[in-house]
Amino acid sequence: MSILVLAEHDNASLKAATLNAIAAAARIGGDVEVLVAGQNCNGAADAAAKVAGVKKVLVADSAEYAHALPENLAPLIVELARSRSHVMAAATTNGKNVLPRVAALLDVAQISEIIEVISADTFVRPIYAGNAMATVQSKDTVKVITVRATGFDPAAATGGSASIEKVAAKGAAGLSEFKGAELSKSERPELTSARIVISGGRGMQSGDNFKLLESVADKLGAAVGASRAAVDAGFVPNDYQVGQTGKIVAPDLYLAVGISGAIQHLAGMKDSKVIVAINKDEEAPIFQVADYGLVADLFKAVPELDAELAKGR
């Protein structure tokens, strides 16, 4: 068996979620090979070769792969997939964009967002926003799988010494063109890889009030997130969103501030190790999943928390 893992990267380095996907691949067993498709992507390829458990890194370095356009990437992955047992990618927006296209071209099903490997053909995945767990078996010759990063501890970024092999580019499909990106600039860690996350909900009342959370986040080295309600209300951009329809996180500490705890939000954070809820409504469902609950007005409690953390020990 050989397993192809699509690397998520920015050409210079690997994105953290790739390490979780590699870990999931290692659980299946067999040779793990990583595909780095990009432009001037030697940095990412070198990083992939150092990841523990990776046998080989395949590099497709060409202009048509610069922006991970699925129309261009899918034919490349399909060709490599035909001689392999599994194709996997982290369930990032990128992985979710390209892998179903690969599966359809191979005429196989995709198994989305697995959180557990039972065997080489059987996996566990959440359905209904994580309110049920389905164990599914694939009979297809090639298993195409996206991996929910929070389900697998990341593979070690160092310790490996994989060989690096070039693969020929397949050219552009001529269907799509990258025009630009507006990425949020933040000094804080990325939501999905942060050790601590502090999120605000509708109770924050305005985007301006998120400054209260940012101040706490900076003292803790935390990322700032939000519930869908806060995004829908226009307080913060959608890439802050934690939940079924946003990002799935599982940090060591998750602080939910002014978040009632709708099913769709819980789906995105309930696997966090420690959950803290601050809400003035003691009936809020968020308290049912919180390890520590504080019934309080957030506009009083959050500045207090900020001051308490500033004091140090």
Next chain:
Amino acid sequence: MKVLVAVKRVVDFNVKVRVKADKTGVETANVKMSMNPFDEIGVEEAIRLKEAGKATEVVAVSIGVAQAQETIRTALAMGADRGIHVQSDAELQPLAVAKLLKAVIEKEQPKLVVLGKQAIDDDCNQTGQMLAALLGWAQGTFASKVAPDGDSMTVTREVDGGLETVQLKLPAIVTTDLRLNEPRYASLPNIMKAKKKPIDALTPEALGVDPAPRLVTLKVEEPPKRKSGVKVGSVVELVEKLRTEAKVIP
């Protein structure tokens, strides 16, 4: 430009689903069903394109049991012009749905096909991408803005870390994300009018598609429950507990 919108009938997003005792799935009998929320956004976008003079006709397609016609009626009440129902009582997985939609699209020849980015029942997030692959079309997934212009279309996509803009050759597939629009409510007169709009009936056999599932669901279980925690009386107590008990902050 003709626009085709795919709509799925799912358990309403407000329903707290329960796993069946025999672990074969979740309870769907006597449960409120609605249009998948992302598909509602798709219908709304198609109608807005028509209102803006960019689209000439909006066709709503649903695949599934007889009651999926209700979901099509909802789309018609919102403003879609006509419906197509591919009736099947079998379990339909995304690849099968993509193949059935492809067969419908080959008959209908739309220039744009809009789907929700994921259905809130199986949470697969696959059908739009698979359909684009089978048709050999471009795909603009997780769209928060679409702007068709002649033979191409600019799509702004919600990606990890922000937004990305791509230009797609038409015909193309778009899948909707939350911020694309806010779907309208159907007015009573429009609900009445929708009853007279035509819905064509098709079957997988008539379309020449084998919709057999590829994945076997071995069991469906409740997720592990979190044990309930404690209430703390003050911020000072909270910080103390996080430091000494949970040991998650320095």
